[in-house]
Amino acid sequence: MPLKAVFLDFMGTCLDWHSSVVRALPASLSPEERSALALEWRQAFFDDIKSRPPGEAPEDIDVVHERILRQLLRKPEKADIAKAFSSTNSTHDLSATVINAAVQAWHQMDAWPDVHVGLQRVRDTLGCEVFVLANGTTRLQLDLVRSSGLSPVIDMLFSSQLLGVAKPTPEIYRKALDLVGIGREVPKEAVMVAAHAYDLRAAKAVGLQTVYIRRWTDDLDEKDGDKLLRENDGHMLDSFDGLASVLQKMQADQK
Structure with missing residues (x-):
């Protein structure tokens, strides 16, 4: 056959999604921090997929990536990382521009x-x-x-x-x-x-x-x-x- x-x-x-995403994360983070965040972001994406009911209509992947990144950055242990995504150095004021740049990295x-x-x-x-x-x-x-x-x-x-x-x-x-x-x-x-x-x-x-x-x-x-x-x-x-x-x-x- x-x-x-x-x-x-x-x-x-x-x-090679990892290189693309790491390049797009804030340069104020160390290479090790960017790599670790990228890997955690990717794993959280798959955890989200596996948690969904079978047959559920697919969600726009950009929306999923943004939601998951924001969830990661809200974790207390990510406070210092989150500041790199903020225009005011606040963990509660994430920059839409910085977040969007990271999300768009998944397209290139x-x-x-x-x-x-x-x-x-x-x-x-x-x-x-x-x-x-x-x-x-x-x-x-x-x-x-x-x-x-x-x-x-x-x-x-x-x-x-x-x-x-x-x-x-x-x-x-x-x-x-x-x-x-x-x-x-x-x-x-x-x-x-x-x-x-x-x-x-x-x-x-x-x-x-x-x-x-x-x-x-x-x-x-x-x-x-x-x-x-x-x-x-x-x-x-x-x-x-x-x-x-x-x-x-x-x-x-x-x-």
Whole structure:
């Protein structure tokens, strides 16, 4: 059975969100403070996703990012950090301009160095179509695919806004299968590639094959590497360099 579609998560998996966000945080903070805040902000975003009822309509990701950042900065232990976001050096007077600059950083990212070449190899060796399937708005995905330079190796962008449902709700994966012409009866003709275990668990439950990409910026709460390896049938990589080979093996195993 040939693989026909490769679905990609975007931020973290393909894109170095951390560098972009760290650059946009107030320069008065130390590099260590900016990095720690960026990582905590990202993890809080995923905690928010996981806390939502299945099937809930997706919220504008800019609104989510702003809400979560403000929640973090209201924590008592973040008082000194919050002052850097204030025009009056007060923790109660956060600057909308500074907050907005941080939120907009999620729209401009570089790709991880291994991604473009890895995806081109997938297209050349397997002839698969490549799609982004990620939470967020279509505007966000358009900004990211352009700023990252990945447009030439991606066929289509599927956002949770466009599909009307967010990951990890099963329906988003089924809708994506329908839209690319695979259908729900043969989900193993598609593979989900992500740096997020919750995403891959949901995709696999629908029947897609999965590949886990380890990124130091993501899944900070996933400590059991052996479990991740088992859940993804041994398909775990540290970069996109070996993705084409893994997909070729998947395809051969299904013949």
